[in-house]
Amino acid sequence: MPKKILIVDDSAAIRQSISFILRQEGYETVEAQDGLEALTMAGTLTGLDLIITDVNMPNLDGIGFIRKVRELPAYKFTPILVLTTESQGSKMNEGKEAGATGWIVKPFNADKLLGIVSKVAG
Amino acid sequence: MIDKFKAAFREEAYELLSQLEDTLLELESQPKNGELINAAFRAIHTVKGSSAMFGFETISHFTHEIESALDQCRNGTLPITKDFIGLTLKARDHLKNLLEYDEPPPPELVAFGETLLVRYREFLSGGHGIHPHASASSPAGSGSPSTAKQGAIEVSPSGGPTGAGGARASDTFAKGGDLSTWRIFFKPKADIFTDGTKVLNLVEELASLGEAATYAHAESIPLLEDLAAESCFCAWDIILTTAKSENDIKDVFIFVEDHAEIRIERISEEGMDEEGRAKRLGEILIERGLVTRADLRAALGSQKKLGQVLVESKILSKPEVDSALVEQEHLKKVQDKTEAAAGSIRVASDKLDALVDLVGELVTLQARLSQTSLELKDVSLASISEQFERLIAQLRDNTMSIRMLPIGSTFNKFRRVVRDLSIELGKEAELVTEGAETELDKTVIEKLGDPLVHIIRNSLDHGIERPDEREKAGKPRKGIITLSARHSGAYVLIQVSDDGKGLDRDAIYAKGLERGLIVPGQEMTDNELFLLIFAPGFSTAKAVTTVSGRGVGMDVVKREIDSLGGIVSLSTELGKGLAVTLKIPLTLAIIDGLLVRIVDEYYVVPLSSVDGCIEIHASELRDLGERRIISYRDELVPFISLRSVFQAGGDEPEIEQIVITNSQDMRVGFVVDQVVGDYQTVIKPLGRMFRDVEGLSGATILGDGTVALILDVNRLAATVQREAGRRIGHGGER
Numbered sequence: 001m002p003k004k005i006l007i008v009d010d011s012a013a014i015r016q017s018i019s020f021i022l023r024q025e026g027y028e029t030v031e032a033q034d035g036l037e038a039l040t041m042a043g044t045l046t047g048l049d050l051i052i053t054d055v056n057m058p059n060l061d062g063i064g065f066i067r068k069v070r071e072l073p074a075y076k077f078t079p080i081l082v083l084t085t086e087s088q089g090s091k092m093n094e095g096k097e098a099g100a101t102g103w104i105v106k107p108f109n110a111d112k113l114l115g116i117v118s119k120v121a122g
Numbered sequence: 123m124i125d126k127f128k129a130a131f132r133e134e135a136y137e138l139l140s141q142l143e144d145t146l147l148e149l150e151s152q153p154k155n156g157e158l159i160n161a162a163f164r165a166i167h168t169v170k171g172s173s174a175m176f177g178f179e180t181i182s183h184f185t186h187e188i189e190s191a192l193d194q195c196r197n198g199t200l201p202i203t204k205d206f207i208g209l210t211l212k213a214r215d216h217l218k219n220l221l222e223y224d225e226p227p228p229p230e231l232v233a234f235g236e237t238l239l240v241r242y243r244e245f246l247s248g249g250h251g252i253h254p255h256a257s258a259s260s261p262a263g264s265g266s267p268s269t270a271k272q273g274a275i276e277v278s279p280s281g282g283p284t285g286a287g288g289a290r291a292s293d294t295f296a297k298g299g300d301l302s303t304w305r306i307f308f309k310p311k312a313d314i315f316t317d318g319t320k321v322l323n324l325v326e327e328l329a330s331l332g333e334a335a336t337y338a339h340a341e342s343i344p345l346l347e348d349l350a351a352e353s354c355f356c357a358w359d360i361i362l363t364t365a366k367s368e369n370d371i372k373d374v375f376i377f378v379e380d381h382a383e384i385r386i387e388r389i390s391e392e393g394m395d396e397e398g399r400a401k402r403l404g405e406i407l408i409e410r411g412l413v414t415r416a417d418l419r420a421a422l423g424s425q426k427k428l429g430q431v432l433v434e435s436k437i438l439s440k441p442e443v444d445s446a447l448v449e450q451e452h453l454k455k456v457q458d459k460t461e462a463a464a465g466s467i468r469v470a471s472d473k474l475d476a477l478v479d480l481v482g483e484l485v486t487l488q489a490r491l492s493q494t495s496l497e498l499k500d501v502s503l504a505s506i507s508e509q510f511e512r513l514i515a516q517l518r519d520n521t522m523s524i525r526m527l528p529i530g531s532t533f534n535k536f537r538r539v540v541r542d543l544s545i546e547l548g549k550e551a552e553l554v555t556e557g558a559e560t561e562l563d564k565t566v567i568e569k570l571g572d573p574l575v576h577i578i579r580n581s582l583d584h585g586i587e588r589p590d591e592r593e594k595a596g597k598p599r600k601g602i603i604t605l606s607a608r609h610s611g612a613y614v615l616i617q618v619s620d621d622g623k624g625l626d627r628d629a630i631y632a633k634g635l636e637r638g639l640i641v642p643g644q645e646m647t648d649n650e651l652f653l654l655i656f657a658p659g660f661s662t663a664k665a666v667t668t669v670s671g672r673g674v675g676m677d678v679v680k681r682e683i684d685s686l687g688g689i690v691s692l693s694t695e696l697g698k699g700l701a702v703t704l705k706i707p708l709t710l711a712i713i714d715g716l717l718v719r720i721v722d723e724y725y726v727v728p729l730s731s732v733d734g735c736i737e738i739h740a741s742e743l744r745d746l747g748e749r750r751i752i753s754y755r756d757e758l759v760p761f762i763s764l765r766s767v768f769q770a771g772g773d774e775p776e777i778e779q780i781v782i783t784n785s786q787d788m789r790v791g792f793v794v795d796q797v798v799g800d801y802q803t804v805i806k807p808l809g810r811m812f813r814d815v816e817g818l819s820g821a822t823i824l825g826d827g828t829v830a831l832i833l834d835v836n837r838l839a840a841t842v843q844r845e846a847g848r849r850i851g852h853g854g855e856r
């Protein structure tokens with residue numbers, strides 16, 4: 001069965017390009033444009049194998065979203081990747097503390113994205 | 123493809139910049155409004171992130187410093203002044219100008235950007251002089267990461283979509299080459315699962331870097347009643363022989379560094395003793411710091427095996443010794459390998475076939491063992507059965523991997539076909555191959571030969587134009603046929619594409635009408651229509667040539683690929699070329715299947731084509747009436763009852779299951795009584811008598827000895843589609 005991945009980013013261009021790369025490899029993708037929408041989707045969807053989320057977003061940011069979604073029983077152990085532009089550690093640590101599994105530093109290419117996705121989603 | 127995203131990026135960036143303008147103007151009247159500052163920061167941040175993604179390096183570099191400044195505004199270390207807003211508005215306009223150009227933008231524009239950045243730096247360093255307060259606090263630094271960053275202007279890691287990865291790869295390559303052996307100890311913290319880390323994935327990823335032996339420390343797993351299921355109690359010793367560098371090994375653990383105890387030591391040089399033999403257990407134990415030389419001498423005094431003595435005398439625990447033994451064995455194995463010097467042997471392929479048959483029998487027998495032990499509820503038997511199951515799975519994978527051959531071995535044959543045929547037809551063409559190293563089951567490769575020859579011939583005969591025609595169409599005289607193979611999950615995708623004249627939709631439609639394959643006015647998707655060229659007796663070639671044109675050939679292709687459980691699809695553009703894609707399962711002998719039941723008959727659905735299972739109540743079925751369509755993941759999926767397909771009789775249970783399958787890029791559901799579970803299936807071909815039975819591709823023997831039939835999902839799905847089409851067509855008339 002194809003793995004299902006939720007992509008959360010307020011930039012449609014980033015969402016679409018990530019989605020495109022992942023679909024090429026046979027993953028199934030769904031998209032949300034901010035943390036709030038993602039949280040609603042997480043509540044209604046089932047069988048998400050991975051969540052990839054940006055940090056800076058309106059309404060509910062990535063860190064807040066991770067904290068909230070980890071509280072849902074179904075997402076206690078779901079891998080979550082944070083998209084970050086900071087090469088410094090602060091956002092990564094903040095993400096880790098909120099319950100993220102790992103991070104992807106922008107800019108990234110398809111190989112790097114797929115490598116990290118298969119690393120955490122298996 | 124990237125151009126499409128570039129356009130999307132530009133559109134989005136324009137919108138963000140116009141929002142930024144509004145925000146900045148509002149900020150001017152209420153400079154303390156945190157929400158507005160945030161919005162401005164977010165806009166610039168998003169532009170920076172996505173510009174780097176899509177290769178707009180100048181923009182990404184430029185926005186980086188504005189982002190740092192806005193970040194300080196956000197933290198309150200940089201006050202928002204009229205000047206600052208004025209400068210940022212200018213920066214916004216500059217960004218808008220930059221967006222008009224592809225990389226690299228005109229130099230004068232870049233130079234102008236630099237002058238803006240100089241002014242930003244003045245603000246950041248407080249040199250602007252208006253805000254002594256800010257200048258005092260900011261450089262002093264309070265150690266915040268953003269202050270550290272702006273000191274040395276960080277050049278973003280060469281933005282372009284290939285930059286970062288490429289540099290890393292060559293780095294590894296430079297360091298690699300020679301094999302070294304590493305001892306890696308990995309002990310995750312108990313709470314490691316709570317951030318979604320899949321611990322086993324990491325161990326497996328590590329093992330995939332080279333030749334590995336692993337030892338799992340399971341001694342601290344508590345008894346079942348005390349076991350906290352959400353905690354991790356295991357640790358691993360992994361002995362890895364690889365050409366990769368230490369950094370590559372560290373990279374595996376990049377996300378868990380702070381959540382695990384990780385030790386990586388190189389043991390390569392000392393891996394062998396002076397005479398080049400693999401090390402003895404004692405030496406390994408001393409190296410690990412587990413015993414002293416004195417302990418060792420005392421232990422060696424007795425006649426028993428060293429490890430046993432050390433455990434008995436309570437110097438070491440059994441796991442410690444076992445783990446060291448795993449290392450010793452690994453070193454021996456690596457040594458054996460190097461001694462055998464690329465040791466490969468040739469084996470008659472019938473011996474291999476016999477081995478696969480035997481493994482198949484073992485898999486079947488093992489299924490019976492599992493079931494029997496389950497029924498007997500005998501704990502000791504169950505543990506034997508479980509170990510047996512694991513071994514059989516390994517044996518199966520190993521045997522299957524022996525049968526895998528690179529498809530490239532057949533490619534040469536096709537090159538010859540193209541050469542000979544192009545001379546015969548008076549055309550110029552060249553065969554380009556990609557993915558020759560892609561591995562595929564030996565029997566599959568053998569069966570693929572003929573269909574591929576047919577497809578290539580068809581491309582040459584019907585696709586590639588004569589050299590003068592090609593010149594007239596503005597193409598090079600020489601046509602190119604590309605044959606490529608690549609893996610995609612449990613399938614291999616093989617594609618034959620040409621740069622010829624492509625398929626003519628209208629001509630095929632007309633021909634289809636003439637041959638009575640379609641009815642006038644019938645609506646068809648492109649793929650459906652193009653697939654008509656595989657219908658028996660179909661050919662649109664005006665003149666019949668010796669090569670093709672009689673419509674024999676392409677229907678053979680379809681039949682052969684069907685028999686392999688594969689799928690054919692076509693894409694074409696008139697005047698540009700045709701691509702035929704074959705999606706072929708990796709192996710034919712043993713597959714993972716989903717076992718389902720109808721009345722008291724069992725059937726197996728190949729797991730690779732299963733998308734999901736849903737329940738349906740008899741009442742829902744009644745409500746649907748004649749329509750056999752349900753909604754699944756926002757998609758309308760036609761379904762069919764296998765009970766009626768196989769005329770199984772009996773009464774439907776109150777709750778039935780629908781197995782949703784994915785075939786030919788469309789979903790189809792099959793109603794069954796019960797989904798039993800996943801099942802490792804050894805495929806046995808059906809006898810001669812059943813060759814023409816539709817919808818079945820083989821049979822398998824279950825644990826209790828009964829026979830289960832394996833469904834041919836593609837064929838059945840086509841039936842469902844026809845039925846659905848007929849029903850809809852029927853409804854339309856009424």
